[in-house]
Amino acid sequence: MAEDPHALFDAWLNAARASEPNDAEAMTLATAAADGRPSARMVLLKGHDRRGFVFYTNSQSRKGDELAANPYAALLFHWKSLRRQVRAEGAVTPVSAAEADAYFATRSRDSQLGAWASDQSRPLANRDLFEARFEATEADHEGRDVPRPPHWWGYRLVPERIEFWSDRPHRLHERRLFTLGADGNWAEGLLYP
Numbered sequence: 021m022a023e024d025p026h027a028l029f030d031a032w033l034n035a036a037r038a039s040e041p042n043d044a045e046a047m048t049l050a051t052a053a054a055d056g057r058p059s060a061r062m063v064l065l066k067g068h069d070r071r072g073f074v075f076y077t078n079s080q081s082r083k084g085d086e087l088a089a090n091p092y093a094a095l096l097f098h099w100k101s102l103r104r105q106v107r108a109e110g111a112v113t114p115v116s117a118a119e120a121d122a123y124f125a126t127r128s129r130d131s132q133l134g135a136w137a138s139d140q141s142r143p144l145a146n147r148d149l150f151e152a153r154f155e156a157t158e159a160d161h162e163g164r165d166v167p168r169p170p171h172w173w174g175y176r177l178v179p180e181r182i183e184f185w186s187d188r189p190h191r192l193h194e195r196r197l198f199t200l201g202a203d204g205n206w207a208e209g210l211l212y213p
């Protein structure tokens with residue numbers, strides 16, 4: 021039986037939380053447009069369990085457009101202080117509205133207002149315009165809760181491949197690859213560094 025890669029990921033993330041100076045949950049999210057051209061950016065991991073890795077964003081952003089056209093992605097964690105990386109790949113599905121609502125409710129009020137005020141990834145003529153939109157959004161919501169914008173969503177990458185990379189002296193690194201079989205079980209193997 022292979023080790024459970026989700027439990028191993030949790031152990032590595034916990035070690036990173038203890039050792040990284042900030043944002044141990046930061047990960048690179050790589051997506052590709054319908055024509056196959058890739059793009060990458062950082063996002064924060066906001067949930068992880070056996071179902072997969074969850075992040076939140078504006079579904080009308082560049083990444084949101086790419087995921088709508090091509091719902092597969094790759095995630096990459098690099099914990100510099102530990103000299104470790106984790107790569108995960110698989111299909112991406114939206115989380116439920118209830119899950120997105122529950123997470124949105126935990127965000128600070130200003131970041132909730134920002135989610136309404138920002139047309140993420142669209143051209144912005146100048147910074148003042150964004151600040152004015154933020155203030156107008158703030159005035160609109162005075163004295164009431166800020167609901168989740170309909171375009172603000174969570175996505176879950178459901179991994180079918182997870183690789184754990186650890187630094188070893190002289191670049192003789194260790195690479196443990198877990199692949200999900202058709203039977204729903206994980207198989208484990210090694211890769212040359």
Ligand SMILES: Cc1cc2nc3c(=O)[nH]c(=O)nc-3n(C[C@H](O)[C@H](O)[C@H](O)COP(=O)(O)O)c2cc1C
Pocket residue numbers: 043046059060061062063064065075076077078081082083084140141
């Ligand atoms: C450490 C870090 C964490 C970030 N986390 C998020 C995030 O969780 N969600 C998000 O939408 N953008 C996040 N961003 C901003 C994205 O990197 C990116 O600028 C934005 O989402 C627009 O990307 P897009 O135009 O490719 O859609 C983060 C940036 C950094 C540097």
